[in-house]
Amino acid sequence: MNLVVETMNNAPAQPAQKYAQKDFQSDQDVRWCPGCGDYSILAQVQRVLPDLNIPREKLVWVSGIGCSSRFPYYVQTYGIHGIHGRAAAIASGLKMARPDLSVWVATGDGDGMSIGGNHLIHVFRRNVGIKILLFNNQIYGLTKGQFSPTSVEGQITASTPYGNIDHPFNPLLLALGSGAGFVARSVDREPKNLQEVIRRAAAHRGTTFVEIYQNCNVFNDGAFSTMTDKETHDDNVLVLEHGKPLIFGKDKKKGIRLNGFTPQLVDIGADGDAGLIVHNEKDHMLAFILAGLSSMPGMPRPIGVLYAVDRPAYESDMVGQIEKVKQSRGEGELAKLLQGGETWQIEW
Amino acid sequence: MLRLMVGLLVSEAQTDAQPEALPTISDRRKKETISQMATMTKKTQEIEQVTLRFAGDSGDGMQLTGSQFASTTAMIGNDISTLPDYPAEIRAPVGTTYGVSGFQLRFGASEVTTPGDVCDVLVAMNAAALKVNLRSLRDGGMIIANSGGFDDRNLKLSRYESNPLEDGSLSRYQLHLMDINKLTASALADMNLNMKVAARCKNFFALGVTYWMFNRPLEPTIQWIRDKFKKTPELVEANTRVLHAGYAYGETTEIFTVRYDVRPAKLSPGTYRFITGNEAFAWGLIAASVKSRLELFLGSYPITPASTILHELAKHKHFGVKTFQAEDEIAAITSAIGASYGGSLAVTTTSGPGLALKTEAMGLAVMLELPLIICDVQRGGPCTGLPTKTEQADLLQAVYGRNSEAPIPVIAPATPAECFEMAFEACRIAIKYMTPVLVLSDGYLANGAEPWLVPAPESLPTLPVRFRTEPQGFEPYSRDEQTLARPWAIPGTPGLEHRVGGLEKQHITGDVCYDPDNHDFMVKLRAEKVGRIANDIPLAKVDGEESGDILVVGWGSTFGAIRAAVEKVRSTGVPVSHLHLRHLNPLPRNTGEVLSRFRKVLIPEINLGQLSRILRERFLVPAIGLNRVEGLPLRTGDIEAKILEVLSNGH
Structure with a gap:
């Protein structure tokens, strides 16, 4: 038995008592700008975590760099604040090493879609069992207001004073195109929907991807105002429900x-x-059509779960393969390895 | 007296071990029988050491031929060192000079430390192979040329104006011609094989000829052929036949009048195997995983010449090894960092260009203070450089190549087999000091092979690991007083929930901290932690006189060439001392003191003087460099000449 398994042997499988929201608040001062959409996302996460019935010590939040990536410091679980763009890769390694953990990633449109784009598409393809929340505010906040890969064309930013000429990514289409098995969207100002989507993500095995529209009130205020202002909300938000028109x-x-x-x-x-x-969550083509609505003028933007199909998670296949090899070859023995195969003796 | 037993595969080993072994199967006896037969007609000459090089098209199977010759030679008790020398192109157009693949090996009845500067015997399968390799043949050396590979097309492709086999330009050498293409075809004439398939057997003809010439047994290779082609019996038959045909050709033909015998070397008693550096490295990691009871995790992205470590580890899943072929070099190392946080013995393997890509993540590992093994199998550079050739020019990158003050211990194996020990040592340091450790191997060590005295598993020390489980008084960045290591607190442990990250840590608590005094303190603490490893590694030990006129200092794979050169000079009565450094950061505590005892310090390196720079900077010694950066191992002769030059002209 390896040392990790032995160390974890006595750890409880379930929390001794039900947690409250405050049990997931760390002792660190939250340092986002006042009015930032991140506060709401943090609060919804801390509200949902007690419902998951997972011991706090089994949860790990992993992030890269950016405003959203400060997230792990504020949640009273294990956590790694990594390097720019690499959260999905760090989290993948952790999940492969420790399938028993519930591993979450907090990333942003710059961290996840730009510098870390490569890791994101590959994690979707592999279906590693990590839960990814991508805070999309369509701007670089931490570096003070440059355009991001989701910024809209023509947007005036610090690095595009005459307007952005980049064409933006549609994160949902990217995820679907890369083979993600769970694709959802929510909004920082839709607490109920956001909680529901996070709950669904937690219950899904394999990679889950949740794009969360998040308002950066300093550098890109009102980017999603049509979806969040009372007057325009209903005509611009399409709440998805499986089996409902x-x-x-x-x-x-x-x-x-x-x-x-x-x-x-x-x-x-x-x-x-x-x-x-x-709506049918299992219909891949429909998911593409729904994801595409975001870039069609006059169309509402869908929130909720666009796509959810169950397929084996990468780390289970990895462990399964190891078990199979152990069964056929027997547990590895060092003496057999070193002295097996072609050897010869020299004796005096 | 040295008694030798060839324990090839179980069945044969048993037969061999029986006192009344039958002459039909025992390698040794069969060899002797054949040898007796041969001496009836041909003279056998005993030689101490010999260097042999096989060269042909990259599709000709020269690596296979060379490694078969090498493992047979190791098994009959010679000491041996090999140098595979192959192009970056997988199958370059047939007959071209840039598609030539070579395999050099030196074997002997005494200690062999290098694959040889120049070869005594060159087997050239075609004109291009001769063209490329002739410069590595000594004057008076022997050429065994496949005349079938010197047709007009071959000559044109390798830019020969006239056929060198016929125009007298090779008169300085002993030239033996044979049409291996034709001889192979006629050996297989009645088998109705596809022409292409038949032609592919020709490397075994060359192997057979050399087996005859150097008095080697055929059985190990025949057994290998049987295993390799067990699904296609006709290939077993064809290759075995051609091997025999080559052997018989040597024995019966008039062109060879002499065959050579190289007696077994006096190696220490024990179980031996033939092993390459990358295999040894992979096995060292597995051994460390067993001895630490940590699950081994390898995050790696394919890159020459490191990839075979990934291949090797992927074979050993029954040890619970998790191998992850990542999408890029950065994911390879960051996934390993994630696994290390989770409590795995985490490793990433790469070569120079990949190490450059991992730089930022190495800084993260320094900040997180987690165990991590980073193996850089150095190759010719910069940039893509010479992917299949060797070099030692990543030393400064390894020691210094990160933003800010990011100290990482650096160690380097000296020989292919030593990659096992150094992998194990890297794990020991990483776990004990909670730090990333960088291992500098290189292309020559990775692909080169030598006989290895296999350690008994129980002789390897255990690597004690203690995961923190006690919540009382837990602080993520508290430290062990002696090693300065922080606790390893893995997720899943109740009450130890904590966050780590790349932002500067507050001493003890590990909280994010921008305080200037704290930063200054932490920068120095991280340096001190790595510095203290010097107390936990062997002192620098000089081979030869403890003081004197000249100390030759080396690191990494140049060990063998330097040792051979030093011994050669010594044998003329001139005292020369040799210091080989395996720990490069930190250096052994007494390094400066040792250097100071010599009037001159010579540092041969396959770079422009990187260790020289470090030693000059650290100890203010006027180190003299011998720096050749050819993509090849240093030559003993060059080092020897440099030693004499430094001794004579005073520099």
């Missing part, structure tokens, strides 16, 4: 159907609800 709007009078492969707005009052798309 895509209906939104103030009086639930708007819907979406397909015309060929193209989504089309439907005025339910005038046209009725025939042919509305019914």
Whole structure:
């Protein structure tokens, strides 16, 4: 038995008593700017964690660099504040080494989609069982306001005084295209939805990806205002529910159907609800269509779980393969390794 | 008297061990029988050491031929050192000079420390192989040339104006011609093999000829052929036949009048095996994993010449080894850092360009103070450089190459087999001091092989690990008084929840801290922690006189060449001392004192003077460099000449 397994032998599988939100608050002062959307995300996470019924010591938060990446310092669990872009890789290594842990990643649009883009797409492809929350504020906050890979075209930022000429990533499409098995979105100002999505992510095995629209009130204030302002919210947010038709709007009078492969707005009052798309989390092609709504003018942006299919997690396959080899070859023995195969004796 | 037993594979070993072994199967006896037969017609000449080089197209199987000759030679008790020398191109166009692959080996009845400066015998499978390798053949040396590889097309591709086998340009050498292509084809004539398949057997003909010439047994290779091709019996038959044909050719043909015998070397008693540096490194890691009871995790990205460590470890999953082929060099090291945080014995392996990419993450490992083994199998550089060639030019990168003050212990094996010990040593230091450790191997050590006296597992020390479990008084950056190591507190341990990260740590608590005094303190503390490892490593030990006119100092794979040169000069009655450094950061405590006892310090390196720079800076010694950066091991002759030059002209 290796030393880690032996050390963990006596650790309880479940918390002795149910945690409260404050049990997940660390003793560190939270240092985000007042009014930052990160506060809400932290609060929702700390609200959900007690419900997961996972011992606090089994949770690890891993991050890279950026405003969002300060997250691990504020959660009373284990944590690694890594280097820029590498959270997914650090977390992957930890999860492979320790499948018994619940490993979470807090990253941002710069950390995750730019410098760390390579790790993100590969973790999706492999389906390592880590939970990734990507705080998307469409700006570099910590370095003071340069455009990010999700900034919109034409955006004026510190490094694009005449407007951004980069075309942005759609994180959900990137995740789906890379083979992610769980893809969801929420918004910092939608606490209920955010909690629900985090709960779903926690329950899913394999990689989970949650894009969270997050307002940077200093460098990119109001980037998602149409989705968060009371007056415009209902017409711009489409809440996804598995098995339910895509209906939104103030009086639930708007819907979406397909015309060929193209989504089309439907005025339910005038046209009725025939042919509305019914959400199916297991439909990969539908997930692509829903993810694509974000870049179609006049369309609402979906929040909730776009796609969730169950497939074996990478670390389980890794352990499974080791067990198989052990069964067929027997547990490794050093003497056999060193003295096996082609050897010869020299005797005096 | 030296009694030798060839324990090839179990069945044969048993047969061999029986007192009344049958002459049909015992390697040694068979060899003697054949040898007796041969001496009836041909003279056998005993020689002390010989250097042999096989050269051909990269698709000709020269690496295989060389390694077969080498392992057979090791098994019959010669000391041996090998140098595979192959191009970066996998299958360069046939017949071109840039597609030539070579395998050099030196073996002997006495200690062999290098694969040889120049070779005594060159086997050239085609014109290009001759063109590229002739410069490595000594004057008067022997060429065994496959005349079938010297047709017009071959000559044109290798830019020969006329056929060197016929134009007298090789008159300085003993030239033996044989059309191996034709001889191979005729040995297989009745087998109805596809022409291409048949042609591919020709390396075994060359091997057979050399086996005859140096009086080696065929059985180990025949057994190897049987295992290798067990799914295609016709290939077993074809290759075995061609091997025999080559052997018989040597015996019966008129062209060879002499064969050579190299008596077994007087190696220490025990169990031996033939091992390359990368295999030895992988096994050293496995041994450390067993002895520490930590799960081994390797995060690696394929890169020549380090990849075979990944291949080797991937074979040993029954030891619970987790190998992760990452998407890039950065993911390779950062995944290892994650695994180390989780309580694994974590390793990442790479070569120079990959080490450059890992730089920032090495800094993270320094800040997190977690055990991590980083192995850099150095190759020719800069940039992509010479991927398949050897070099020692990453020393400064290893010792200093990170932003800010980021001390990392650096150690380097001296020989292929020593990669085992150094892998184990790296793990020992990493675990005990909670630090990343960098191991500098190189292309020559990685692919070179030598006989290795296999250690008994129980002779290896245990590597004690204590995960912190006691919550009372736990502080993530508190320290062991002696080693300054911080506690290893792994996730899953109740009550020890804590956060680590790349931001500066407050002493003791590990909280993020921007305090100037604390930063100054921590920078010095991290340096002190690595510095204290000097108390825990062997003192520098001089080979030869303890003081005198000249000390030759080396590190890494130049050990063998330097030792051979030093011994050669000594044999003329001139005292020369040799110091080999395995621990490069920190250096052994007495290094400065040792250096000060000599009037002159000569440092041969395959770089522009990196160890020289470090020793000059640390100890203000006027070190003299011998610096050749060819992508090849240093030559004994060059070092010998330099020693004499330094001694004579006073510098």
